[in-house]
Amino acid sequence: MAAMKQIIVEGKTYTVEDESAALQGEGGTMLAPWGKNETLKYVGKRFPKKVAREKVTGEAKYAYDVQLPGMLHARVLRSSHANAKLLDLETSAAEKLPGVRAVLSHKNAGKQPWDRERAVFKDHVRLIGDDIAAVAADTEQIADDAVRLIKVKYEVLPHVIDVREAMRPGAPKLQPYGNIWEGKPKVYERGDLAKGFAAADVVLEETYTTSEQHHACLEMHGCVAHWQNGMLTVWDSTQGVHLTRDLLALKLRLPISKVRVLNEHLGGGFGSKNGVKEYHVIAAMLSRATGSPIRLFLDRFETFLLSSHRPLTIQKIKAGFKKDGALTAIDYEVIGRGGAWNDRGMYWAAPAVGSPTNELYKCPNLRTTNIPVHTNLSSPGACRGPGNTENLFALEQFMDEAAEKLDLDPIALRLKNFTAVYQPKNEPYFSNGLRESYEAAAKTFGWQRRKPKSTVEGTKRRGIGMSAVHWHGFEGEPSQALVTIYPDGTVEVNVGIANLGVGAQVIFAQIAAEEIDVPLEMVRVAYGDSAGTPYTINSSYGSRTTFQGGPAVRMAAADAKQQLIALAAETLKVPVADVQYAGGVFAAKSQPEKKANFKEVTGKLGWMQGRHLLIGKGKRLPNPAGRKVDIFGAQMVEVEVDTASGNVKVLRAVLAHDSGRPINTLTYESQVQGGFIQGLGMALYEERILDAETGVQLNANYHEYGCPTALDIPDQVTVVPIETHDLSNNINAKGLGEPPVTGAGGAIANALYNATGVRIRDYPITPSKVLQALRAAV
Amino acid sequence: MITITLNVNGATHKVNVRPGESLLSALRLGLGLTGAKEGCGEGDCGACTVIIDGRTVDSCIYPAGEAQGKKVRTVEGLASNGKLSPLQEAFVEHGAVQCGFCIPGMLMSATALLERNPKPSEAAIRLGLSGNLCRCTGYAKIVEAVRAAASPA
Ligand code: FES
Ligand code: FES
Numbered sequence: 001m002a003a004m005k006q007i008i009v010e011g012k013t014y015t016v017e018d019e020s021a022a023l024q025g026e027g028g029t030m031l032a033p034w035g036k037n038e039t040l041k042y043v044g045k046r047f048p049k050k051v052a053r054e055k056v057t058g059e060a061k062y063a064y065d066v067q068l069p070g071m072l073h074a075r076v077l078r079s080s081h082a083n084a085k086l087l088d089l090e091t092s093a094a095e096k097l098p099g100v101r102a103v104l105s106h107k108n109a110g111k112q113p114w115d116r117e118r119a120v121f122k123d124h125v126r127l128i129g130d131d132i133a134a135v136a137a138d139t140e141q142i143a144d145d146a147v148r149l150i151k152v153k154y155e156v157l158p159h160v161i162d163v164r165e166a167m168r169p170g171a172p173k174l175q176p177y178g179n180i181w182e183g184k185p186k187v188y189e190r191g192d193l194a195k196g197f198a199a200a201d202v203v204l205e206e207t208y209t210t211s212e213q214h215h216a217c218l219e220m221h222g223c224v225a226h227w228q229n230g231m232l233t234v235w236d237s238t239q240g241v242h243l244t245r246d247l248l249a250l251k252l253r254l255p256i257s258k259v260r261v262l263n264e265h266l267g268g269g270f271g272s273k274n275g276v277k278e279y280h281v282i283a284a285m286l287s288r289a290t291g292s293p294i295r296l297f298l299d300r301f302e303t304f305l306l307s308s309h310r311p312l313t314i315q316k317i318k319a320g321f322k323k324d325g326a327l328t329a330i331d332y333e334v335i336g337r338g339g340a341w342n343d344r345g346m347y348w349a350a351p352a353v354g355s356p357t358n359e360l361y362k363c364p365n366l367r368t369t370n371i372p373v374h375t376n377l378s379s380p381g382a383c384r385g386p387g388n389t390e391n392l393f394a395l396e397q398f399m400d401e402a403a404e405k406l407d408l409d410p411i412a413l414r415l416k417n418f419t420a421v422y423q424p425k426n427e428p429y430f431s432n433g434l435r436e437s438y439e440a441a442a443k444t445f446g447w448q449r450r451k452p453k454s455t456v457e458g459t460k461r462r463g464i465g466m467s468a469v470h471w472h473g474f475e476g477e478p479s480q481a482l483v484t485i486y487p488d489g490t491v492e493v494n495v496g497i498a499n500l501g502v503g504a505q506v507i508f509a510q511i512a513a514e515e516i517d518v519p520l521e522m523v524r525v526a527y528g529d530s531a532g533t534p535y536t537i538n539s540s541y542g543s544r545t546t547f548q549g550g551p552a553v554r555m556a557a558a559d560a561k562q563q564l565i566a567l568a569a570e571t572l573k574v575p576v577a578d579v580q581y582a583g584g585v586f587a588a589k590s591q592p593e594k595k596a597n598f599k600e601v602t603g604k605l606g607w608m609q610g611r612h613l614l615i616g617k618g619k620r621l622p623n624p625a626g627r628k629v630d631i632f633g634a635q636m637v638e639v640e641v642d643t644a645s646g647n648v649k650v651l652r653a654v655l656a657h658d659s660g661r662p663i664n665t666l667t668y669e670s671q672v673q674g675g676f677i678q679g680l681g682m683a684l685y686e687e688r689i690l691d692a693e694t695g696v697q698l699n700a701n702y703h704e705y706g707c708p709t710a711l712d713i714p715d716q717v718t719v720v721p722i723e724t725h726d727l728s729n730n731i732n733a734k735g736l737g738e739p740p741v742t743g744a745g746g747a748i749a750n751a752l753y754n755a756t757g758v759r760i761r762d763y764p765i766t767p768s769k770v771l772q773a774l775r776a777a778v
Numbered sequence: 779m780i781t782i783t784l785n786v787n788g789a790t791h792k793v794n795v796r797p798g799e800s801l802l803s804a805l806r807l808g809l810g811l812t813g814a815k816e817g818c819g820e821g822d823c824g825a826c827t828v829i830i831d832g833r834t835v836d837s838c839i840y841p842a843g844e845a846q847g848k849k850v851r852t853v854e855g856l857a858s859n860g861k862l863s864p865l866q867e868a869f870v871e872h873g874a875v876q877c878g879f880c881i882p883g884m885l886m887s888a889t890a891l892l893e894r895n896p897k898p899s900e901a902a903i904r905l906g907l908s909g910n911l912c913r914c915t916g917y918a919k920i921v922e923a924v925r926a927a928a929s930p931a
Contacts, residue, residue, distance in 0.1 A: 048870050055878030056866040056885060058813020058853035065812035141796065216913055218817045218825055218879035267815070267879030268913050300818040501877035501914065666873040670919050674876060677916030702822035702911060710907040710917045715900075717918045 004626075009420050009428040016428070016626030019727040023551075023621055031555055033732050034661070036725040042510040042520055043731070046666035049506045050525070051265070051499065060265045063237040064297065066224045072101055074286050074296040075143040076279065077133040077150050078306075079125035082376035082695050083159035083172065083340075086123045086132070090151040094135060097149060099142040102289040105133035105150075109285060114251070117342055120281050125154075126174065126340035127376050128696055129305045131278045136286040136294055159376035161695040163312065163337040166375045174340055174374040181338060181346040181372040188358065188368045190423070196329025196365025200320025204402050208317070208394035208761045210745070211687030212337070213310040213678075215383055216707050219267020221307045222297025225283035232284055233260045237297075239269040240539020242496050245530040247276045252284060261530040263498035270678070271382035272307050274539040304700035308381025309688055311349045312337040315394040317357070325408050325416040327363040334391070335371045338380060345379025346372045352387030356395050356470045356742075358424055359630070361417035377695050382541060384678060385738035388471055389745070393683070393763055396467035396746025400753065404452075410466060410750070411438050411447065422628035430627045431724035431734070433658025434468065437634040440720050441466070441656035445636040454755045459644045462651070463755025466636040467746030469657065471739040473629025474544050476729060479620035480534035481552040483512055483560040484613055487606035489599040491516060491523045493556070495549055496533035497540060502737060503667030504545045508553045510663060511731060515557035516564070517581065518598065543631070543735030546663060551729040552620040560616025567614070568601045623728040631734045633657035633722065635676065635743035637714070639751040643774055646767030648684055648752055652716040655743075660726035660734035669719040672740045676717065679744025681708045684764050706764075782846050786811065787855030795842045801835075802826045804842035805852060813853035813882045817911065824910030827883035828852050834890045834909070853882035856889065865889055868927040869920070876914035884910045888924045896929045903928075 003021040006013050020032045034040065054060040091103045106121040114120045122130050133150055137143035158172040165171055166179045177183035197203060223236040232254060238244045238261065245261040248254070266273065283296040298307060313336045320329040336350030349372035358368055383389075403413040420432050442448070447466070454461045482494040493512045497504055509523040527533060536549045561581075568586035569576040572594045580589050587595035605611050623629060637653045655672050662668045685706035689699045699705050726732045745763055753759050758773035779794045786809065793808035800819075805811045805828070814837055817825035821839040828837045829851040856863045862870070865888055875881050884907060891898060891906035898906065903924050904917075912920060 046873075048873055049875065052870040052873075052875040052878070053862070055875050055881050056853075056862065056869050057857050058811075058882050060878055061812065062815075062879065064816065065806075067807070067810070067812075139796075218815070218823065218877065218911065218913055220817070266877055267817075268877045270913070300820060300822075501875070503876075670873045670876060670915055673916035673918045674912075674914045675916070678913070701820055702818050703820070707911055707913060708916075709909075709911065710904040710921060713904075713917050717916065 007428065014428050014626065017624035019624045023624065023730050031558055031730045033727050033730050040514055042514045043663050044661065044665065047506050047510060047520065047664055048666060049503050050509065051505060062219055062265045062267050063223055063235045063263065064219050064267065066235040068224065068226065068293040071224065071293040071295055072136040072138060072290060073140040073143050074134055074136045074283060074294050075140065075147045076131050076282065077147045079128055079130040079132055081125060081154050081156050082128050082161070083157040084125055084154040085157065086152060087155050088153035089133065091133060093149040094146040097142065097146045099138040100135060100146045101292065102136045102286055103133060103146070104285055104289065112281065112285060114278055114281070115343060120278050127378055128694060129302065129378060131282065134282045134286060136290050161375055161377065161690065161692060163335060163373050163375060166373050174376065175342055179374045181374065186351050186370040189366065191365035193329055193331060193365050193367050197320045200328045201323045202321045202405055203318065204405060205316070205318040206398055206401060206761060208315045208397060210313045210390045210393050210763045212312045213383055213682045213686050214304055214688055214705065215268070215270040215272040215307065216705065217268025217270060217272060220297050220300060220303050221273065221277065221279065223280055223283055224293055224295045225287045226293040227284055227287040231258050231260070234280065234284070235262050236280070237266060237273055238263050238498050239266065239273045239500060239541060240537060241498050241528060241530040242535055243275050243539035244280070246538070248280060248284065251276065251281055262528060264528045265499050266501060269500055270384040271386060271541060274382065274541050300702065301700045304688065304697050304705065306378045308345065308379060310383035310386065310390065311380035313350070313353055313390045315391065317394060317398045319402065321402060321406055323406065325406050325413045327361055327417050329365040330357060330363050331367050332357045333369040333371065335373060337377070338372045338374050339378050340374060340376045341379060343379050345381055348380045348382055348386055349373070353390045354387065355472055356388055356391045359422060360468060360470050362419035363417070384675065385471060385741040389679065389742045392467060392470060392742045393745030396743065397749045397761065400465065400750040401759070411442065414438065414468060422630065425628065427626060427628045430629055430728040431660065431726040432630065432632055433722040433724040434632040436722045437632055437656040437658050440722055441634040441636050441654050444718060444720055445654040447636060450754070453757060459642055461641045461643060461755040462638060463751045463753065464636065464638045465747045465750025465754055466634060467743035467750065469633030469635055469739045469743040471543060471631040471735065471742060473631055473734050474542055474547065476620055476623040477548060479536050479548040479552045481536055481549060481556045481618045482534055483553070483556040483616040483618070485560055485564060485602055485605065486613060487603055489522060489602040491518055492526055493523060493553055494526045494533055495536040495553065496530065497527050497536050497545060497549060499528050500540050502671055503664055504549065506667065507546050507663045508549060511550055511553045512557040515554050516561045543737040543739070546733050547729065547735045548620060550663070550731040550733050552618045554618065554730050556616040556618025559618055560614055563614050563616065564601060567604055568596060571596050571601055571604060620729065627728070629728045629734055631659055631739050633739055633743065635747045637747045637751050639748060639755060641752060641755045641770065643756065646770035648748065648765055648770060650680060650714045650748060652714045654718045654720060655740060656720040656722050657736065657739060658722040658724050659736040659739065660724055661732035662721045662723060663731070663733060665721065668721060668736060671736050672719045673717045675737065675740025676744055677708050677713055679741040680748065681706065682764065683745040683748045687764050782843055784845055784850060785848065786850045787852060799842050800838050801828070801840045801842045801845050802837040805837065811852055811854055815879050815882055817879065824883045824887065825880055827886040827910060829886055829890050832890065832893065834887050853885055856885060865892065865924070865927040868923040872919050872923040872926060874915060874919040874923040880910055880912040884912065884920060892928055898928055
């Protein structure tokens with residue numbers, strides 16, 4: 001029975017599980033979280049990533065680089081209509097083309113299902129780009145030529161692209177239940193909305209829209225698959241080897257033991273490379289059909305069109321405030337554009353949006369209405385900080401507008417509504433560094449110099465703005481790690497993760513080095529292969545890799561160390577309790593002259609000594625019950641607006657982030673800077689521009705799409721880590737990858753307003769929108 | 779197929795190419811040099827950047843045949859005898875690398891920049907890297923690494 005304790009938060013008593021007991025490891029190993037002021041040797045320091053060397057020499061191999069003997073190249077024929085039945089499909093010309101090895105379509109592979117409503121190869125396509133047929137050939141060129149030789153006759157059906165149009169009666173009905181996902185909006189409510197609004201002194205209502213941001217990973221989506229002797233091996237551009245392996249086994253009805261997924265290096269994911277897509281299954285099927293390894297990658301156009309994107313959202317926020325700024329009620333509605341099929345994309349379209357509105361500010365009376373709408377487009381997906389980013393881009397502009405109306409400083413309004421409790425479940429947070437983030441950001445930035453309005457005339461106006469940052473933590477799903485110690489003293493951490501490149505390897509090495517107390521150079525990390533690694537994480541999404549895997553690694557290292565001490569006791573011929581270890585030397589407490597260094601002890605391991613290797617096992621336990629993990633921060637920017645061109649340039653940014661204990665401050669800074677710049681891109685430039693008639697993306701290339709370049713970034717991007725002492729797990733970590741995206745929109749839009757007095761509630765804030773608004777204002 | 783001769787990182791190679799095949803494809807498929815990356819194949823991202831006779835080129839849209847008789851340098855040629863170039867070293871030390879897919883191209887652009895202009899201003903560094911997209915790092919540490927590798931002012 002877990003030990004419970006009572007804590008008082010904001011004057012109320014909560015019964016929660018005691019962390020020290022809850023985090024006790026296997027065999028009773030005590031692994032309480034590190035202490036607040038504990039001196040740590042490796043954790044919390046700057047260490048370059050171990051794998052960076054291979055990347056700067058060009059040796060690092062990505063799935064895109066995999067070339068196998070006899071490998072064939074595959075291309076997919078995709079639908080050119082947004083809703084159509086296939087009347088006829090003629091593949092014989094393609095099959096006859098020299099160099100073509102296989103052509104698959106619903107005619108010869110119709111039984112391979114994709115999900116509950118569709119096959120991998122469709123005979124009724126619902127969006128431009130749906131998979132119709134695939135070709136494997138000796139070269140990509142031949143495969144491409146062959147795809148063009150396939151003739152399709154369509155019966156074209158009505159389709160709908162615009163989200164509002166899709167909601168109107170009489171719109172083409174895309175699903176049996178209609179165009180709103182599962183038939184009706186999803187509503188969350190607490191308190192009494194009418195009473196809340198009645199109690200308000202000021203009521204404000206505004207509508208915001210956010211655009212379809214694309215992940216735009218530099219490495220395109222795809223894999224190399226080889227089906228050989230009943231075993232499927234896939235080199236995949238993936239965020240998680242275990243999830244891809246599990247889903248491929250499921251879709252292809254193979255035992256898990258017959259599928260192996262590898263990922264040594266990943267060229268960007270940002271949420272778009274979790275799990276499997278049709279191309280994985282197609283590559284596997286083509287390999288089974290030809291007996292050869294198959295390389296199937298989407299090209300850049302297909303990636304923009306099909307690999308998923310952040311949904312377009314229309315968000316209406318109505319809120320009531322007391323004169324002092326206290327929120328009395330929020331009524332929030334989000335319409336999100338989904339795809340044609342009933343898949344997980346519909347969750348990302350709207351139900352995932354809105355948690356900051358529900359959680360970030362104390363508000364007893366609230367209603368959130370999420371309306372995910374089907375259209376004849378590809379499905380949206382999780383895009384770095386999914387849901388929270390879209391929501392905060394709106395909510396944080398709204399709070400700025402409210403602050404002005406209430407004549408309050410934007411930070412003062414936010415502080416007035418601060419809460420240390422996760423309202424949907426009435427659970428206190430393990431930690432909430434929001435106040436500290438505001439304070440530190442304001443100090444570093446010089447927020448007190450902010451004037452309510454820019455007084456500068458002329459064409460270059462400067463303004464400053466801020467936004468809160470919010471991301472939801474997780475409950476601590478099952479996660480395992482192994483730590484092996486070899487005879488030469490090498491420590492190997494074995495984790496089942498892909499390699500996103502944000503530094504999990506060095507972080508896990510730091511944690512093991514810390515726990516065992518060995519130099520970092522002696523620790524290597526094995527990863528990236530679903531065969532032979534434990535289940536550390538299914539896929540690296542949700543900013544969980546360190547938060548999930550780190551505690552398991554620490555526990556495995558502690559287990560290994562305990563075994564090492566037993567071995568040292570044997571070596572020194574003293575009882576285990578008499579052994580102490582410091583600075584690489586084991587010694588008997590009772591007889592300090594009895595000692596052995598690290599390698600003398602590990603030298604007793606291995607077959608030559610007739611001993612097993614030493615393997616420490618660790619698993620992550622769930623967070624102690626009764627409390628919630630959330631991640632917070634504050635971002636501040638200064639912008640310069642050119643009123644002649646409409647250009648908005650961010651001059652500097654201060655990013656204060658509470659993610660628990662920073663493990664590696666170098667990779668930490670890089671993550672935060674990179675995330676913020678993705679947010680800046682979404683705020684100012686990025687959107688999938690679709691042809692209103694067909695839904696084809698018109699800017700499906702890097703040149704026109706608008707990812708930020710080195711010329712678009714602020715001169716200064718200062719990262720301020722806010723270290724909260726979080727007790728949800730034994731390494732005090734909360735997660736960092738996604739939160740940095742979430743604050744950029746609000747901060748930039750608010751700074752634009754501060755500079756010019758115009759509000760742009762429709763992201764991205766393009767020069768033409770700024771110019772239009774400026775003209776309308778005079 | 780046509781056989782052409784390429785001089786890559788100081789060594790001469792014979793390689794078979796299709797008419798119109800890109801230099802990037804010849805390097806990656808023909809010579810197995812996968813350091814130069816393909817991020818778009820359309821000349822937009824710079825991941826495929828190599829240096830030809832001192833100038834940076836998007837090798838994905840540069841015909842392999844055009845490179846005959848010229849000196850091609852790729853990321854594989856930056857380190858010598860296992861020793862990283864100062865620029866490569868700076869990228870590692872300054873944490874300029876995340877996923878790393880843009881890095882080979884970034885390094886080639888930065889190498890060409892520093893060869894042209896050993897003491898570039900901040901603006902010159904940014905301009906010099908502006909043809910290379912990075913989706914991960916937000917460029918700050920990349921710019922910092924280039925600044926650090928530039929000869930001391
Ligand atoms: S691959 Fe050559 S510019 Fe993108
Ligand atoms: S490090 Fe990933 S694209 Fe630059």
